[in-house]
Amino acid sequence: MSSDTKARIQAVARELFAQQGVQNTSLRQISERLGITKPALYYHFASRDDLVRSIVQPMVDDCERFVNACEPGVETRRLLEDYFDVIWKHREIIVMVVREMSTLAYLDLGRRMFEWRRALIGLLIGPEPTREGQIRATVALGGLADCTVEYAHLPLEQVKPAAVEAAAAALGLT
Template sequence: MPGDTKARIQEVARELFVRQGVQNTSLRQISERLGITKPALYYHFASREDLVRSILQPLVDDLERFVDTRPPGEARAGEARALLEDCFELMWRHREVTTMIVRELSLLGTLDLGERVFAWQRRMIALLLGPDPTPELQIRATVALGGMSDCTVEYAHLPVAQVKRAAVEAAAAALALP
């Protein structure tokens, strides 16, 4: 089943990339771990870069979909907290990919990820605070979003409910939400 093989390759590659880093993981290691030949791996992915892009793309797609499907404008307090909770859940789902990126910042150039993340953050701030927040509120929102993202990586070993509760509460406090 080609689809299953491709998904298994991505799963094993993601695991090794998170643990060892992208540059320290060879395609040979991935193929040996799967019990397939390197040519079989190349059948599904033309290069390591192609494989890395395939692992990063779902994060990009989910971030875009997240901000594109919400109505623009300032969220009311209850809506802002719900938006933070939804945002945390998105970040938690992609915590392994975020760990890959944090370990190897050169990945930010892949899929123009660095600029996309900043653009996504600006759009999230606009969703939370409206189109013209003060610089102080923008800074608070940046701390809130960045802190939640950091928590998904740093505390990935803890139960998600525990991390989510504390991270969302801290983000809400940073934004001075009731």
């Protein structure tokens, strides 16, 4: 029962954070939306910061797991498709971050995101990249991430094929 309540709190908080921003969402709003008391919410999360960290942590874990599991020589289109799947899974969190950039401070998210991007760029363009290759890879990965934000409301099967194809084109693949 307790983990179910915790999951419900996180789901409502994700929704409100994405709509209003983290700073504009109070724990009272979350508890009222859930129909629970504020002390009941505090039982599960000591503060809004704890709640935000609990929401962001699964994305951090999945992205780090993904980047660490990628091996040099992985097929480029496969890497793009798999990366899209990971970030699509966490699109609500990405929307939340884009809406309120201060969210990047949680779990040192800004630094981590740049590290993930650099590692993936290295995998996409190899150990001796040209400046053009770096720029193309940045556009490809950034474009995939932007699609998860801009088209988060659409079904995956409508977004992923076009997004991956555009990322591949940015890399010069046909």
